[in-house]
Amino acid sequence: MAINDSYQDEDEDEDEDEVSELLELLEKFSFENASLKKTVKTLNKENVSLKHELECLSKRTLEDKTISLEKENEILKVEIDALKRTFSKFLNSSEKLDKLLGLQRCVFNKAGLGYDEMNNVKHFQKYLDKKDNQKLSSSMTCNYCKKYGHTTHTCYRKKNDMYKRNLLLKNKLLKLRTIWVPKGTFVTNPPRPKATWVPKAST
Template structure:
């Protein structure tokens, strides 16, 4: 048999078709295997999605409870701040009232001391006048002498310190 280009083309076509059939069969087998592995992957994905959905739901509940707890703590903190501010205001008001009372008492004490000092000052002036008006033992007024001509006024015996 003599081989020509045409014959070789037919043979090669037969060989090519046989190879194509083999490749198609292999591809079909691979696709079946991929489908089986895809099904396993899909099932695994479903399990993962369910797992994460459950985790998300539990985390949402936890976030909600934490938000509620945070709100409660904020309200408690605000109430404590208001209470501490009220206590501080009360303490300051008490301190102001105490200082005002002490101020009034000190003013009254100052007034009382001024009155006492003015009495003492007036008394010392009166004492000086009395001592200045007394007569000497040798003064003979009233025994026939004229009183007004012989009255001697003495200077103060005590000197004030300045």
Template sequence: MSISKPPFFDGNNYSHWKAKMTIFIQALDFNLWDIIIDGPELPHIISQEGIKTLKPRSSYTDDDRKKVQLNAKAKHVIICALNSNEFNRVSSCATAKEMWDRLEVTYEGTNQVKDAKINMLVREYEMFSMKENENISGMFVRFTNIINSLQSLNKCYTNSEMVRKILRCLPKSWMPKVTAIEEAKDLNTLALEELLGSLMTHEMTIKNHEDEEEQDKKKKKVIAFKSSTPDSSEDESDDEMALITRRFKKYLAKKKFGNKQFKKTFPSKSETKKEEIICFECNKPGHYKSECPRLKKAKDTIKKKKAMLATWSDSDESSSEEEEDQEIAQIALMAINDSDKDEDEDEEENEVSELLELLEKFSFENASLKKTVKSLNKENARLKIELECSSSKTLEDKTISLEKENEVLKVEIDALKKTFSKFSNSSDKLDRLLGLQRCVFNKARPRL
């Protein structure tokens, strides 16, 4: 836009155009602004009857021509800033003040409308606060829009009031900074722009600290993920289960290695006689290991413990870790049943029995914990029902008691009205009797 041209008004955002137009006219000639605000003193003549009329142009003096020329110049500045629709609105006005006032009434309304707008903007000013996840610059833009709208309606706040309002609208996380500013600065002399710069600097430091913390978290994410544990009891149980699985794997590896050597050195049935056969389980002659009674007893105990494992796995199907432990246990048990044992199998069976006892203990603990959870859920549901019932009962009791109290008060009011009517009638009767009495010194006979 050229500096010599006035700001153009197309019918939108009148308050913005008014502020720019005011500055333009004052910069052009301050006498023009006085004429627009106060009105021009056009030359006029007062007749003998006291009627004021405009002076004809033929009788203008030099001073009169200067006044008329200033009015025409002010009208010209206003007209050059309007479009065709706005020009038609003010073209019939004789003075620049009439044009300016007509535009104000059209777009700002009458005094009543201005008061309503001022009240609405003052309410926005009083309720103003910083929004969540809003930065300082965005908050200051909203605050400036409210202040400018109030200033266009001739409602202004002092600098100290605006500074205190900005400090009040900040959230709780900014309270240390607010107290520091209040103690270090004088709020009566602190400029609003200086306060804005201090708050923006503090916001930048906070953001830098947050970025550094996020980078540190990303670096330590893997380590933190490995070290994070939900509960110490769960860690102990996981360590025990891991120990059990490792021992099972070692046992299976030994069995596989032992089976290969055993198959190589195991003689066929056709080459040996039954009397020369020695059982590898009990080291007694006359029967094979598969026919050994001692091994049959061990198989029966293993079957019972397998049944226990099956019940334990059915009780907790949602846990993937327990399913893996169950599969390892079943594989180990199948390996025990299917494979032949060496001379050192007694020690290995003892280890297996110990592991199965541990699994049995865990299954019982899991079942007891599930029972406690179910009982707690039932108790929680029962307490919720009791709470709802008690709240509904108390409300009903309160309403009933209030209704009864209302009825009692109505009866009392009716009784008081009746007594009051009796007293009013008696006062009228007393006035009549007093009016019929005569003075003691009046000895005249009453007229009949």
């Protein structure tokens, strides 16, 4: 019996050891469980706050986008109105031009405005010819006197100068002497004397 009691005591000791180990494991797991619950709670709070911030940001971006689109819409409406006005002017002017072309009247014909009808329009043709001649004459320049409106062939200053020169030659007041020189003997541009640099004398 004593042996049975000793076995029972040993079994009880082993059971107590196992129970104590299990209790220690239970305490560890309970601590871990509590810490994990705390982390889950904090993560849930962070998740909720982030969701709230995301909703606020999405609302703000949507509001900003709608505001920018409304501004752009207003600008485009103003541009469309301006373009409509300009196109209406073009349409009106094209209609007026068609009316004028349909009349087929001369510019100088003022019949119907209190004037008699003009049967003879020749003097207006002369007026237009004069204007064309003035345009041509203003584009011509003289190479002798450098003035506009005529050429060297019709230059009165050149003719006057030539007349004076001829008079002086006839009256022998002006003598021109011409000499024949063989080619290469008369140098037109003689070289200058050689210049040497002399330093300034110090005194």
